Amino acid sequence: MIRLEGVQKVYEDGFKALKNINIEFKRGEISVLIGPSGCGKTTTMKLLNRLIEHTEGKVLIDGKDISTIDPIDLRRSIGYVIQHIGLFPHMSIKENVAAVPKLLKWDTERIEKRVTELLNMVGLDPDTYKDRRPSELSGGQQQRVGVIRALAAEPSIILMDEPFSALDPISREQLQDELVRLQKEIQKTIIFVTHDMDEAIKIADQIILMKDGEVVQQGTPVQILQNPANEFVEEFIGKERLQKYRSMPTVEEFMEKRSAIVSPDMPLPKAMKQMEEHHLDTMIVVDGYRQVKGQLSIFQMFNNNDANKLVVDVMKPVKYRVQTGTPLEDALTLMSQHDVHALPVIDKKLGCLGLITKNRMIEGMARIYSMPRKEGA
Amino acid sequence: MEFMTELLSYMANHWDHLLELTLDHLLMVVYGILMALAVGVPLGVICAKNERFAPVILSTANIIQIIPSLALLSILMLYFGLGFTTVVFGLFLYSLLPIIRNTYVGLKEVDPHLLEAGKGMGMTPLQLLTKVQIPLSLPFLMAGFRVAAVIAIGVATIAPYIGGDGLGREIVAGINGRSEIEIYAGAIPAALLAILADFLLGMLEKRLKRLTA
Numbered sequence: 001m002i003r004l005e006g007v008q009k010v011y012e013d014g015f016k017a018l019k020n021i022n023i024e025f026k027r028g029e030i031s032v033l034i035g036p037s038g039c040g041k042t043t044t045m046k047l048l049n050r051l052i053e054h055t056e057g058k059v060l061i062d063g064k065d066i067s068t069i070d071p072i073d074l075r076r077s078i079g080y081v082i083q084h085i086g087l088f089p090h091m092s093i094k095e096n097v098a099a100v101p102k103l104l105k106w107d108t109e110r111i112e113k114r115v116t117e118l119l120n121m122v123g124l125d126p127d128t129y130k131d132r133r134p135s136e137l138s139g140g141q142q143q144r145v146g147v148i149r150a151l152a153a154e155p156s157i158i159l160m161d162e163p164f165s166a167l168d169p170i171s172r173e174q175l176q177d178e179l180v181r182l183q184k185e186i187q188k189t190i191i192f193v194t195h196d197m198d199e200a201i202k203i204a205d206q207i208i209l210m211k212d213g214e215v216v217q218q219g220t221p222v223q224i225l226q227n228p229a230n231e232f233v234e235e236f237i238g239k240e241r242l243q244k245y246r247s248m249p250t251v252e253e254f255m256e257k258r259s260a261i262v263s264p265d266m267p268l269p270k271a272m273k274q275m276e277e278h279h280l281d282t283m284i285v286v287d288g289y290r291q292v293k294g295q296l297s298i299f300q301m302f303n304n305n306d307a308n309k310l311v312v313d314v315m316k317p318v319k320y321r322v323q324t325g326t327p328l329e330d331a332l333t334l335m336s337q338h339d340v341h342a343l344p345v346i347d348k349k350l351g352c353l354g355l356i357t358k359n360r361m362i363e364g365m366a367r368i369y370s371m372p373r374k375e376g377a
Numbered sequence: 378m379e380f381m382t383e384l385l386s387y388m389a390n391h392w393d394h395l396l397e398l399t400l401d402h403l404l405m406v407v408y409g410i411l412m413a414l415a416v417g418v419p420l421g422v423i424c425a426k427n428e429r430f431a432p433v434i435l436s437t438a439n440i441i442q443i444i445p446s447l448a449l450l451s452i453l454m455l456y457f458g459l460g461f462t463t464v465v466f467g468l469f470l471y472s473l474l475p476i477i478r479n480t481y482v483g484l485k486e487v488d489p490h491l492l493e494a495g496k497g498m499g500m501t502p503l504q505l506l507t508k509v510q511i512p513l514s515l516p517f518l519m520a521g522f523r524v525a526a527v528i529a530i531g532v533a534t535i536a537p538y539i540g541g542d543g544l545g546r547e548i549v550a551g552i553n554g555r556s557e558i559e560i561y562a563g564a565i566p567a568a569l570l571a572i573l574a575d576f577l578l579g580m581l582e583k584r585l586k587r588l589t590a
């Protein structure tokens with residue numbers, strides 16, 4: 001965990017870039033620093049690896065004041081990804097990824113293994129790419145390398161300063177998705193700077209909104225969207241986005257909870273009975289750790305009407321899912337785009353909470369929109 | 378036409394002597410430039426790392442460069458006497474400016490984002506210099522080396538006036554004996570040497586540029 005206590009930064013020219021910052025970045029979470037240009041996001045981030053030294057207050061990593069740690073050692077233990085990618089053009093992809101392990105004097109075998117593992121992790125075939133130069137890769141591929149270079153020496157903290165903002169919109173979305181996926185595996189403490197609210201909503205566990213060197217609001221994306229602290233926050237989020245998140249019910253409101261959840265080792269007849277009782281056509285298969293294992297539709301049940309089989313034998317994989325707090329509208333769009341009629345609802349911390357089905361959503365929306373309106377002029 | 382055949386037959390008859398002069402010539406240039414590299418690159422690094430020193434170092438090298446070559450060599454002769462060492466020292470002084478300046482500019486030209494990436498990942502200033510800045514400024518350094526080589530090959534032709542050897546010996550002999558053929562027999566190889574050095578080092582520079590782009 002990282003804690004900033006009463007941190008201030010006054011630059012050499014006397015400009016006060018940070019005024020009394022008190023924040024916590026939780027272990028294993030993606031914390032997004034967001035705010036208008038010049039509000040102090042980069043300054044805040046660079047305090048953490050001492051590229052910038054604060055002038056007042058304390059920065060603590062796992063309780064240790066970082067001003068007592070040698071900056072070179074500190075930086076080698078923290079991953080760093082910059083907006084301009086910053087791959088070394090005279091080094092191969094392998095040499096770039098291996099940069100920090102080399103500084104740490106890992107042996108060549110260990111480095112080789114790590115590079116291969118990392119390239120595979122972001123879908124770059126090691127044999128094809130490891131000896132190429134950065135200039136021979138697309139922008140999106142280069143920044144994938146930028147990200148794994150930061151991960152190479154297995155730091156527990158990663159700093160990312162607008163890492164995807166220089167990419168084209170398609171690559172940007174892909175890398176955001178990949179980061180969210182990757183984070184499930186690697187569970188790092190990630191500090192991510194952006195000025196793009198959609199990006200923040202998509203990837204953040206926690207959003208820290210800044211303005212003029214101060215923290216204006218801090219919370220989960222849903223918390224901030226549903227309760228913006230003041231006019232500035234509302235404006236920053238944008239009327240349109242706010243409208244959407246405020247007025248539209250979210251997926252939780254129409255979610256089937258326990259009734260739609262079965263465990264993988266449940267016998268089929270029992271699952272069928274549960275389905276009938278609750279008038280469902282789809283159920284979600286969730287294990288003891290609340291991880292989604294698959295789904296079960298009424299058709300699969302009919303086709304496999306075998307009393308000896310278990311749920312796990314007939315279930316189908318789940319391709320799409322939605323996060324808690326997703327507006328109904330977005331879930332419906334997703335459903336029609338991919339022609340599915342049920343989606344598991346996932347909470348970033350708690351795992352799978354339930355299932356929304358198209359039928360229930362349409363019923364629910366009909367109820368909302370057919371509510372008697374006040375007669376008026 | 379007649380002159381050309383005469384020149385060619387002169388060069389053919391004296392090829393071993395001319396070759397020896399060419400090698401002497403090259404040797405002086407190589408020594409001079411190697412010394413300039415050994416001194417100039419560190420000075421360039423100091424300029425880049427410490428902006429305070431840059432104006433002093435660069436203008437000193439500039440002043441040396443401005444002194445006419447014959448004058449500079451003559452002054453050196455007063456202190457070092459006649460001979461090989463004096464010539465090499467003169468060539469060294471002449472090569473300094475392009476090498477210092479290009480080292481300095483090359484280091485300054487390195488993309489600041491790469492420096493930030495290197496520093497942010499925990500490179501020490503020395504590692505940053507040797508792993509990032511110097512490799513990336515090699516094309517500039519090579520350009521300085523090329524300019525220095527071409528200048529030194531030219532300046533080295535006046536070596537005989539201060540007791541040196543090289544192709545200048547043939548030229549001076551030609552001047553003294555009013556022999557046009559001897560002058561050309563010395564001047565043509567010297568010119569070819571300069572062109573060749575320019576070409577080869579230019580190719581090397583291009584290759585380095587590709588490796589660092």
Ligand SMILES: Nc1ncnc2c1ncn2[C@@H]1O[C@H](COP(=O)(O)OP(=O)(O)O)[C@@H](O)[C@H]1O
Nearest residue numbers: 011013015017036037038039040041042043044
């Ligand atoms: N080295 C510096 N000297 C003086 N002022 C600076 C320096 N670096 C940044 N600033 C100022 O501090 C403020 C915050 O900068 P920064 O943290 O880079 O903002 P952000 O990343 O949010 O766009 C800006 O107003 C910027 O002009």
Ligand SMILES: [Mg+2]
Nearest residue numbers: 041042043193
């Ligand atoms: Mg910034």
